[in-house]
Amino acid sequence: MNPQSSTDLSHETAVHGHDDHHEEHHHDPPFWRKYVFSTDHKVIGIQYGITALLFLALGFFLMMVMRWSIAYPGRPVPFISHLPWFRVWLENGMVTGDLYNMFGAMHGTIMIFLGIVPLAFGAFGNYVTPLQIGAPDMAFPRLNMASYWSYLLGGVLMFASFFLPSGAAKAGWTNYSPLATTTDLSFGSLFWTGQTQWLLAMVFLISSSLLGAVNFITTIINLRCKGMTWMRMPFFVWAMLVTGFLLLLAFPPLEVAAIMQLMDRMAGTSFFVPSGLFVNGQFFNAAGGGSPLLYQHLFWFLGHPEVYVLILPAIAIVGEIIPNNTRKPLWGYKTMVYAVMVLGFLSFLVWAHHMYITGMGAGVSTFFQTVTVLISVPSVILITSILISMWGGSIRFNTPMLFATAFIPMFGIGGLTGLPLAFSMIDLHLHDTYYVIAHFHYVVAPGTLFGLFAGIYFWFPKQTGRRMSELLGHLHFWPSLLFMNGIFAPMFIQGMAGFHRRASDGGAAYERIAGQEFLEAGSFLSKIFKNGEAITMIDLNIVASVSAWCLAIAQVPFIINFFWSMTKGKKVNSNNPWDATTLEWSCPTPPPHGNFLKEPVAYRGPYEYSVPGAERDFTPQFEPDPESPQAPAEEELEVKGGH
């Protein structure tokens, strides 16, 4: 538990029997051991990162097809209608309800469980956390490897399910019973249907997260280097610790739910299936007596903490980049640490605000509304602390900082629009409308994703020894910011107008709602876009869809930048190209197996920028005081850590 004792572990954990001093004489492990079945947290982090980025691209592609169906229902999808797989699923080239539902379910599943969480927690968490606490690796390197491979297996299963005769899962990413239980029953083998494979894949993905969570918690508690007291941990590490606990405690209920639903499908149980269902004009053959709401409770008991699993790593990355680029300490570091703990705790007590419309009495809803509103307090503390950190800074706007800066208002919009949704009364109108879609996408897409992009630009030089191009970075950032808002801002308006989600025609069937006027006939914009006719609510679908496609184009500079900079980017001239203060910038570039050449020591807090009287505007954690070059005594460290 105490950081000083942990340093003894470093040799054992460093290279499994290798000795640091002999490292240079040892020949490298074979390729497959070093880059494929690696136990090195950095390689695993990169494996997670690459896989997650590929899945993010896939999830985004699904959405681009859906956006066509939403904006232009009844028109054949361009480009893809001749591809072999699509020929089966498109009807006269148009997206069918089944295809739309399949893509919708898989967009959510892929983005959350295969994209954002693995990128945020798996990639950044794995790569950065041990470096920042001065550890040679994760506490359980093999568990770490198992976690990645379990994730990959889950991902492959998920992806492969598209190619089954039934296609992939179609019951929404929430996979509510009884729809999830009664879908795709007509295919020969119940096992080889998308719905069943979704559940199996989820079991692998959840197991992967659990292994990761245990590993992170143990690593952060036990493997901190000398002097790395709790209050000297970078905020990023705190966020990872809390995220680890969220995953550890929230995921098991969903794993249980997935297995129970799997049994409902495969073994004839009825955990979530009530008696007397009458599906497709005939009685549904099931034991009955189950409760559909039980599934929702189990799902959202994970579902809400999961939101914070998505957000915290991004806030944490932004919390690293803002001090670095404002050249001043993170404002209210300690308050932020306590806020993130409170946030983590409260996130377990708000799940039923997803279920106000299932028939909730006054007592229960009072509790959930109160806690939901309460959780805004630590959230506001986190975001205002980061914002206030900028006051008095000397801000330099490089690409990581651009994304980190944009994160604040984007996440702010997402957070603020969560407030009305906290009230069950307002949910009577806004529940399951596009307002909700816009709200959580602002949190996760321009919010979390911008944080993650910032992190990629920020830590790229540590891994590759080269910086990413600033020009391409700007070309990536500005259009992304514009189009992200172009996609999601109109959804707030549509949601207020009563547009409900998951309609494959974008609400066209409900023409009396969809046809409401947004801008009156003859107004300036209506003259430009609709020959002077009134612009209706449903026309906003086109704004969002076109923005989505443009957003895809805006990612091209990033992709080019990513690969080009690996070999051609400007070389960094030191291990600490950003003049940063945390420990990861003290190790070689790229960090070798075992990370640090000599045992790292943390001499001070994580964000000592622009210290009065100091020579430079940054005083790294890993540099001893100029006056007392010897490492301070342990008692002294302990006392300092208390500040």
Next chain:
Amino acid sequence: MHEIASEHGEELDHMLALVHWFMLILAVGWGIFMIYVLIRFNARRNKKASYSGITNHFSTHVEMGVVIVEVVLLLGFAFPLWAARVEKFPDSPDVVKVRAVGQQFLWTFHYAGKDGMMGQVDLDEINAGGNPVGLVREPNALDDFAVPNTLKLPKGRRVIVQVTSKDVIHGLALVPMMIQQDAIPGQEVPMWFTPTKTGEWDIVCAQLCGASHGQMKATLEVVEPEEYDAWVESQPPMLKPEAPEKTAGAASPESSKGAVASN
């Protein structure tokens, strides 16, 4: 933003506006602060960063202000308005009682009929012709009638809709009434409201229910009370009067048990 045609809809809209004004004030305040900071503390303008940054407690006051407004919203609006929705169901003879039964992909609206008493239902009773909701033959049920895909209501009278489903979860969303309720198989959840305007609107399915979820459409029609009463008079009952007595008698004990379970 759109037409509001129910009593509580006005209250909801009022609360919605209030919350959004509050959000707007916060967003504009934070936005101005942020833009000022980004310009004022640009590295070109401010070469040396300050170690301590802001030292006053302004943000604490803002945070306290936020908490106070949130408490007001909760105690003054959210709790009482919700309690009125879910605890104070109207109970008088003129209350219109309807069951909304969802199925893939249509709604059946089962009216209590002239007697205002809803008949018992049992899914075992569902048969293809004329009895889509599984109505059991008993005195209250005799004048019950059902209408597919049209929910016709009188203006100005309170309405209780019992929402349920035969297969998967649907959602009955009456957008201009500013109300919606998930239709969950195996249970019936009531919602109530008072229409204040006549008109015709779309009923939206609010919960993903399968391939044609986006097209699961019904019509909400609010008419003058006299017109509504005449319409109720003219509706043929679901149960044909000449149905043999003995089958009904045989079905009763078993089915009433089933009906209790399905509630």
